[in-house]
Amino acid sequence: xxxxxxxxxxxxxxxxxxxxxxxxxxxxxxxxxxxxxxxxxxxxxxxxxxxxxxxxxxxxxxxxxxxxxxxxxxxxxxxxxxxxxxxxxxxxxxxxxxxxxxxxxxxxxxxxxxxxxxxxxxxxxxxxxxxxxxxxxxxxxxxxxxxxxxxxxxxxxxxxxxxxxxxxxxxxxxxxxxxxxxxxxxxxxxxxxxxxxxxxxxxxxxxxxxxxxxxxxxxxxxxxxxxxxxxxxx
Amino acid sequence: xxxxxxxxxxxxxxxxxxxxxxxxxxxxxxxxxxxxxxxxxxxxxxxxxxxxxxxxxxxxxxxxxxxxxxxxxxxxxxxxxxxxxxxxxxxxxxxxxxxxxxxxxxxxxxxxxxxxxxxxxxxxxxxxxxxxxxxxxxxxxxxxxxxxxxxxxxxxxxxxxxxxxxxxxxx
Numbered sequence: 001x002x003x004x005x006x007x008x009x010x011x012x013x014x015x016x017x018x019x020x021x022x023x024x025x026x027x028x029x030x031x032x033x034x035x036x037x038x039x040x041x042x043x044x045x046x047x048x049x050x051x052x053x054x055x056x057x058x059x060x061x062x063x064x065x066x067x068x069x070x071x072x073x074x075x076x077x078x079x080x081x082x083x084x085x086x087x088x089x090x091x092x093x094x095x096x097x098x099x100x101x102x103x104x105x106x107x108x109x110x111x112x113x114x115x116x117x118x119x120x121x122x123x124x125x126x127x128x129x130x131x132x133x134x135x136x137x138x139x140x141x142x143x144x145x146x147x148x149x150x151x152x153x154x155x156x157x158x159x160x161x162x163x164x165x166x167x168x169x170x171x172x173x174x175x176x177x178x179x180x181x182x183x184x185x186x187x188x189x190x191x192x193x194x195x196x197x198x199x200x201x202x203x204x205x206x207x208x209x210x211x212x213x214x215x216x217x218x219x220x221x222x223x224x225x226x227x228x229x230x231x232x233x234x
Numbered sequence: 235x236x237x238x239x240x241x242x243x244x245x246x247x248x249x250x251x252x253x254x255x256x257x258x259x260x261x262x263x264x265x266x267x268x269x270x271x272x273x274x275x276x277x278x279x280x281x282x283x284x285x286x287x288x289x290x291x292x293x294x295x296x297x298x299x300x301x302x303x304x305x306x307x308x309x310x311x312x313x314x315x316x317x318x319x320x321x322x323x324x325x326x327x328x329x330x331x332x333x334x335x336x337x338x339x340x341x342x343x344x345x346x347x348x349x350x351x352x353x354x355x356x357x358x359x360x361x362x363x364x365x366x367x368x369x370x371x372x373x374x375x376x377x378x379x380x381x382x383x384x385x386x387x388x389x390x391x392x393x394x395x396x397x398x399x400x401x402x403x404x405x
Contacts, residue, residue: 065288066263100261100286102320107286107298110261151262154289156345161337163289166383167348168266170289197291214345220248 027230028145032182035206039188044143045177046079046230047191047204053078054174056198057109060090064109069116069149069172070099071195072224073123076147076174080125080230093119113151116172116224120147126227133221135212139178139187145229148175151222154196156215157207169219171196176204238278238364241311243269243356246280258304258316260284265297268351268384270396271308271359275315278308278363281395283324294336299329300391308363325394332387344383351379362402377403 033043053075057067064070070089077084090109093099098119100110111119113129120127125147141148154171155164163170177191189209194202207215216222246269260266264284272281283303288296303324304316317324337344354376361368380403384392393400 065290066261066286069262100264102301102318103286103298106288110263110286112259112261155341158291159341161339161341161344162295162334164337164341164344165265165295166268167345169262170265170287172262196289199291 028143029177033179035179035188040182041179041188042182043177043179043191045175045191047177050075050079050174050176050193051203054193054195054203055086057086057195059085060087060109062087062090062094062108063105064090064094064099065106066100067109068195069111070109070119072149072172072174072193073111073116073119075193075195076120076127076149076226077123077125079147079176080226080228082124084123089119089123092123096122111172113149113222113224116149120224120226127224128227129222129224131220131222133217133223135187135190135209135217138175138190138212138223139180141223141225142175142178142190145231147226147230149173149224150175150192150216151220151224152215153219156219157194157211158197159211167219169222175223179206238309240278240308240360240363243280243352243359245311246306246308247352258313260302261286263287263289264301265295267300267388267392267395268380269306270392271355271362271399272305272396273363273365274396274398275305277305277314279305279314280308280359281305281324283319283391283395295334296331297334297388298331300324303395308359325391327390327394329391332385334385334387347379347383351376351383354379362399373403373405 028044029046030044033041035041057071058065067090070093071086074084074086074089094101098115101108117127117129149172151169152171153167174193175190176193179188181188187209190207191204192207265287267283269280269282272279283300285300286298301319305314307314358368358372358376
């Protein structure tokens with residue numbers, strides 16, 4: 001279903017007029033793909049390459065399980081070629097007051113958008129927190145080659161009533177790509193790396209715009225965005 | 235007499251976790267309560283708390299006791315107070331870790347239920363904060379909606395957070 005444009009024999013359609021005026025971006029993959037519902041899309045982002053940056057949260061030597069934000073930071077660091085593991089990131093965060101350590105270990109590891117940005121910056125990838133963003137803005141950041149963590153409601157993201165709470169932000173994931181209609185350029189959805197459930201399919205998972213609206217935009221459109229773009233392959 | 239000017243409940247919800255001045259520090263992953271109006275601190279305010287929570291796939295959520303809470307001034311939305319429960323608890327009771335029951339309904343139904351609660355709160359909270367009775371039927375409607383949505387195991391925490399509002403609601 002996915003693959004390099006050359007190996008699949010696909011080329012960008014000459015009718016993709018919305019792309020003609022776009023500035024060429026270096027080192028951000030673009031390829032045609034097909035969604036589960038057989039919709040053809042243009043994917044921008046290193047979705048396949050970055051699948052390996054994700055893993056189930058909780059793989060650290062402190063026994064912290066609330067580490068979605070920290071694993072998201074680890075993911076972004078690795079996208080930028082910086083060696084990091086969940087253990088190294090969790091230990092750094094705990095030592096420097098950048099994650100919650102006040103409860104029992106399984107309940108620890110929670111971060112805020114500010115501490116995520118600070119952690120990334122201190123570990124080599126300058127970043128900042130933003131609020132009230134839209135899917136259009138998110139698309140721009142992905143297409144620019146920035147690392148992006150979004151703060152979401154897990155119940156909406158997973159279609160899981162028990163994780164809905166009262167609709168608040170309660171989880172963090174990394175956005176690795178955006179899918180557009182190849183002809184009109186309309187945003188069809190995004191690809192995410194999600195550490196919460198441990199499903200293989202949550203690495204490079206496609207999330208449509210409706211789910212993004214409820215899981216992310218409607219709960220504040222909060223994200224952490226790197227100040228720099230990826231310019232070299234890892 | 236000039237009526238007390240209050241911010242809307244929906245704007246409280248929008249700013250609840252983050253707070254107007256970045257003074258509310260709540261780790262992502264904590265469970266955040268519904269905000270409830272209260273006059274117990276001498277100003278019209280909305281109170282809320284947050285609790286650490288462990289979420290595993292296909293497992294019920296296990297929620298620890300509240301570890302932080304805050305007050306938003308209902309006149310301005312500004313954070314009037316933020317405190318760690320270990321230093322300044324909002325309740326005398328010691329709460330314990332609880333396993334939350336499976337909610338009844340789909341995500342869409344629960345979302346709609348929450349919208350209804352927020353709409354009712356938007357209508358009623360100003361009555362309470364101004365010392366008015368409000369419409370009895372709307373009070374009872376909100377009481378029923380909160381009872382349906384807030385897990386029974388968490389109800390004592392809400393009663394402790396805003397005992398005045400909860401008592402007013404039940405009259």
